[in-house]
Amino acid sequence: EIVLTQSPGTLSLSPGERATLSCRASQSVSSSSLAWYQQKPGQAPRLLIYGASSRATGIPDRFSGSGSGTDFTLTISRLEPEDFAVYYCQQYGSSHTFGQGTKLEIK
């Protein structure tokens, strides 16, 4: 089973700042089958990025994904108030596993 480790566990930033979230896999993720999700309290998760770097439909271009192999990054270029939430990475190249999540909170 591929284990995904997200860092940091909590990220405290202010609106307008840049956020960089990391996701490291225990083994190589095939075909860049890596996705990122955003979840707000009481809501279902929302797909942001798939294939490591492709934005899902309707996702603002301030969200970008990068990486390959075992190291992946989600970057939010300029934080908006609505971006403060929990973010999960997920690999779907070998079965499915999620990272433990990064909470992005307002500083």
Add this chain to the structure above:
Amino acid sequence: EVQLVESGGGLVQPGGSLRLSCEASGFTFSSYSMNWVRQAPGKGLEWVSYISSTSSTIYYADSVKGRFTISRDNAKSSLYLQMNSLRAEDTAVYYCARSRAFDIWGQGTMVTVSS
């Protein structure tokens, strides 16, 4: 509108059974693989099970293998999860989600396993 709506959650005693349903609308259900994902209270996301568009390929998480059964009825645009031998640790919100990268999610249905 593309939509997934789960139902069937509730309170069940340990060792009991429950069947969850997920009804799809707004897209060609038979063309997509589907998944069940769960989230225990205050915890992260856990993938539970996958079924291909034709039901030819099915996978389960180790934590539910042998107890849960995923199925689908493409004629009814519906996905199911039969859950047997339920344990306290199965308590969670259960979501259905479309495709390999989960691009559409339902709103979730709560399953509570408690005596």
